[in-house]
Amino acid sequence: MEEGSSACLVLSQEVPKYLGDEYRSWHQKLVDVALDCDGLLEVNLLEPVSNIQNEWVQIFQFDTVAHLETFLGNNLLKDLIAFLEKKFSVEVVSQVIAGADQLTVPVTIVISKKVKPEFFREYMQWQKEIDKALKKYPGFLGAGLTKPIKGVQEEWVAIFRFDSNKHLDSWLNSDEHRRLVKRGEGFFEDVKIKRIGHGFEDWFSRARGRAQDTAPSQWKMAMLILLMLYPIVMVITMWLLPLVESWPFATTNFFINLLIVASLTWVAMPLITRAFNIWLSDKSGQLTKINTIGTLIIIVLYGVSIMLVAWLSSLNLK
Structure with a gap:
């Protein structure tokens, strides 16, 4: 071993x-x-x-x-x-x-x-x-x-x-x-x-067990969902959406949303909740070191995502 x-x-x-x-x-x-x-x-x-x-x-x-x-x-x-x-x-x-x-x-x-x-x-x-x-x-x-x-x-x-x-x-x-x-x-x-028994299906229950009272703060869940959702949506919009533009409007939207949900559920959220496990676990609501550092890192990652998407968009337009 x-x-x-x-x-x-x-x-x-x-x-x-x-x-x-x-x-x-x-x-x-x-x-x-x-x-x-x-x-x-x-x-x-x-x-x-x-x-x-x-x-x-x-x-x-x-x-x-x-x-x-x-x-x-x-x-x-x-x-x-x-x-x-x-x-x-x-x-x-x-x-x-x-x-x-x-x-x-x-x-x-x-x-x-x-x-x-x-x-x-x-x-x-x-x-x-x-x-x-x-x-x-x-x-x-x-x-x-x-x-x-x-x-x-x-x-x-x-x-x-x-x-x-x-x-x-x-x-x-x-x-x-x-x-x-x-x-x-x-x-x-x-x-x-x-x-x-059964598999572990909830995005955030992994951080501190499955009991409902151990769920992370809602504002933290929202920040992580946005962090993952934004690049996924932008990548699909820039590269995949043009390939299915000829499809019926309802079919296209269903297909795009299916990809987004699947990407979040089985790829993005399991990875990001593990990466920010300690930050999610601090539910004190206080300005602790863990809360401050974790929040600042996510804000920086927001900026990096925006700049990266802007750069990729400029390449796509050329």
């Missing part, structure tokens, strides 16, 4: 859903600890989903394994986890996963396994058969396998991703899956399976 690869910590706890408000407040305390650590990319809180996922799942994604290790070693984090277990009388199950971007899909199965040393070769061959079989099933989006990380996790972690719960269940309930699982039962000392 390369130290430079991304990694995340997944915490899960079976807490009754009616205690959700209280659990979210404690999740926020964990988020505050994560925000004080270097390399934090994203935080998500997934609530229980009936008949799919019984636990609350907290996901803390870091840019490197080293930064995640620093977070794991934080004494305040350890104290908060111990308090959660005592308060709700339920164990907090933790799992470290490398390549954390693999979790950002509609539905994911995370399987951690302690492989018996004498069955290492058999396990690797068995895992290849699993991967080969998965590719035949509808809705399969990809799979990943991470090795144990010395001092962090002892297990091998396999991740399977599907576009829907229906397609995932089709694989899990298949005769082929049952046959492969039965054949591999003797390879492991311990197996833990985690099913993580």
Whole structure:
């Protein structure tokens, strides 16, 4: 495992859903600890989903394994986890996963396994058969396998991703899956399976989890949307719009708006919210250093965008 690869910590706890408000407040305390650590990319809180996922799942994604290790070693984090277990009388199950971007899909199965040393070769061959079989099933989006990380996790972690719960269940309930699982039962000392519900769809919920009360300030969201929307609209207007001018007016406008929304949702906003994660997280409303510097940077970027678009327009006219 390369130290430079991304990694995340997944915490899960079976807490009754009616205690959700209280659990979210404690999740926020964990988020505050994560925000004080270097390399934090994203935080998500997934609530229980009936008949799919019984636990609350907290996901803390870091840019490197080293930064995640620093977070794991934080004494305040350890104290908060111990308090959660005592308060709700339920164990907090933790799992470290490398390549954390693999979790950002509609539905994911995370399987951690302690492989018996004498069955290492058999396990690797068995895992290849699993991967080969998965590719035949509808809705399969990809799979990943991470090795144990010395001092962090002892297990091998396999991740399977599907576009829907229906397609995932089709694989899990298949005769082929049952046959492969039965054949591999003797390879492991311990197996833990985690099913993580749906994808992360909101532009800004990534900064501090999914709870509504953690959303960034509206003026900050507006500033970032404008920062991304302006260059996208101008580029489409200058280079793409002339190519579709002959189309019917309604069709042209629908197509242009479709491109703008898609660009914002799946490209621009995920990138910019990660880049300004710390700035978005400061909701104090005060003239803090973080708020001031972040706002000034965005204003400068506005000017750069305007000058760049003006320059490109002049080239386009020549």
